[in-house]
Amino acid sequence: MFCYQCEQTAKGEGCTKIGVCGKQPDTATLQDLLVYALKGLALYATEGRKVGVNDKAVNVFTCEALFSTLTNVNFDSERFVGLIQRTVELRDALKEKVKAAGGKVDFAEDAANFKPEGSISGLLAQGEKVGLMSDPDLDPDIRSLQHTLLFGVKGISAYADHAHILGYDDDAIYAFVHEGLAATLRKDLTLNDWLALVLKCGEVNLTTMELLDKANTSTYGHPVPTKVPLGHKEGKAILISGHDLKDLEELLKQTEGKGIYVYTHGEMLPTHGYPELKKYPHFYGHYGTAWQNQQREFSQFPGAILMTTNCIQRPQGAYQQNIFTTGLVGWPEVTHIKNRDFTPVIERALALPGYQETSNGKTVTVGFGHNTVLGVADTVIEAVKNKDIRHFFLVAGCDGAKPGRNYYTEFVEKVPKDCVVLTLACGKFRFFDKELGAIGPLPRLMDVGQCNDAYSAIQIAVALAKAFNVGVNDLPLSLILSWYEQKAVAILLTLLHLGIKDIRLGPSLPAFTSPNVLDVLVKNFDIKPITTPEEDLKAILG
Incomplete structure (x- = not known):
């Protein structure tokens, strides 16, 4: 494996044996193969737009699949096998649509014609050939800008996916995601071309963040200054971490009247400022930080823990049985929730002791959007x-x-x-x-x-x-x-x-x-x- 997409990469150079994040080599290799397959899909998506073929399912899936390769999102190798297979299915179907519309489909790039092996060992062998450093002859400065573009497109995909979940889409964003992916297969671009693409990535990300801001505030209202307790209430407890506002909303709805208090962790803290979320009386306070003491915090929390999206360390230890994941997030060791049915999380919270007494700690204020x-x-x-x-x-x-x-x-x-x-x-x-x-x-x-x-x-x-x-x-x-x-x-x-x-x-x-x-x-x-x-x-x- 070779991965250097995050700041904590080994020795400041790259993870080659196991990810500092806990990512195993097999998972890293399958992620590389998924990105490679998505580049092939992007060729047809880009060509399709030229002849009036625009498949929303392809657009949404591309962002979801890219999002799954971000740092600390998914460590489950089996799920990447399915994503790779689905990429090729969508690619082949799109190819036929583009061909029927008179578009180009005879791409010479290997990624456009990639056929996944039927076994994990076969997929791993394929993945080892298409990693970040697979072309040793590539100019190091072009490689640097290519990878900057790729990682920036991954970030855009995360924000676009959050917006899509709330019903907000912008085809210009999807078009650039495909343009950026397809560009990484080209050999004819100069350093100035790559620099322009990298800056365009920044421009499109601004559009994406604006879309997500509209999605969040249209759905939940503009955040207002709100004091958030850092203490806890006597009673059953669920902790939600990550970024996904829709998951939080559904969790709050499903826990109403059940005697469970919902606490935020990490990037969920600002959600206390949204009027349509703060209206729930059992949405109480904030627990823990982000990274510094995360494992200790999770192991000491007396309730169930729901992890959404990323920016969370891989869970380790006996408390894993209290952790659940949702959406794109996945670890082989923990239970994955589908379709936002949080019944298993709620049942686990009710079975755990919760807080035995009320503690009035400090408060912090959020809501300065x-x-x-x-x-x-x-x-x-x-x-x-x-x-x-x-x-x-x-x-x-x-x-x-x-x-x-x-x-x-x-x-x-x-x-x-x-x-x-x-x-x-x-x-x-x-x-x-x-x-x-x-x-x-x-x-x-x-x-x-x-x-x-x-x-x-x-x-x-x-x-x-x-x-x-x-x-x-x-x-x-x-x-x-x-x-x-x-x-x-x-x-x-x-x-x-x-x-x-x-x-x-x-x-x-x-x-x-x-x-x-x-x-x-x-x-x-x-x-x-x-x-x-x-x-x-x-x-x-x-």
Whole structure:
């Protein structure tokens, strides 16, 4: 195996024996083969659009299948066998439709004619030939941009899938996913062509995040500032982790009146701010962080645990019997829920002891999306003009287990009292419960939401720039980002597409970025690695 799509990849170079995430070599190889098969499918999908053939089932499946290959989403090799087979079925059916419409179907690329073996051993042999490093003669800078594009497209697919689940689709997004996949099979593109595709990926991801924002807010209302308890109530308990709002809604509906309190974990924390979710009285509080102590947190939780999407470590230990997964998420060791029938989760929660007493802990406040912040834009603008607010910091991104992420905790702690910290995604769990106080009526720490709510942060920045009649890069705003996996790659590409400069990125730079590509990013966008909180604050504030 070879995998270097996440920040924690072994030695900062690549996982070759077993994934740092816990991914086994067989699973990694089958994921590579699935991506290869999807590239073949993408050739026909791209050609089909030219002759009026557009298959929504193919579009949706492509994003779902790509999503399953993201870091920490699916570790179940058997499920990848089915996905590979389904890819080829859809490809062959689409090929006939394109042929009938007069489109090109005689592709010379091997991926277009790939036939999967009938056994796992045969599939593994095929997969070993089509991995990330399967072409040793490929120019390393082109490979770097190809893989940046691939990982960015994976991130787009995740966000597009979330939007689709809520009934929102945009064919332009699906078209680019196929365009990007098909492009990785081409041999005629220059470095400038690849750079353009990478920046286009950022542009399309912005569209995708906007679509998801519309899906979330149209379905559940705009988030509002909401205090979330970090304690617990006496009674039965279910913990839900991940990102999927639809899963949470269905869980809340199915647990009504059953004496079960529902708690969030990780990226589910911001969901407490949505009016249509917070209306459930048994939707109580938040438990745990994201990565730092996840295994210990899960093993000590006295109820059932439901995992949705990614950003969660592979479960290990005796408590696995209390864990359930849904959607694309899969581990061989735990029970998978189908069709959002959470009866097994509920039955398990009722059988477990739950909390024996009520504990009133701290509270944290969520709900500072673009609708909330722009609703008090006049107050923000006045505070800046009066020099009550000197600077804004967006300290955002992914969390992870590798040493070095305490930088973000120390950075926020050291931010001067006349500065405001905006945050989003699971990286905030390094500091989300810090008491930073307020500047007038404005809290100094504002939780914008999940990773996909980077769209909110962008909207806030654009609106402030317009209000001050300056460019975004001229605002008293600095971006201090942490990354872990492929959605973060897509978001970073969006920021680059928007021309945002002087981004500080950590805790380490992507292993798939070649020295020459990094040099382009530094020269064109002034992107730089984090150093120490003290040095970075001094460089920013003077």
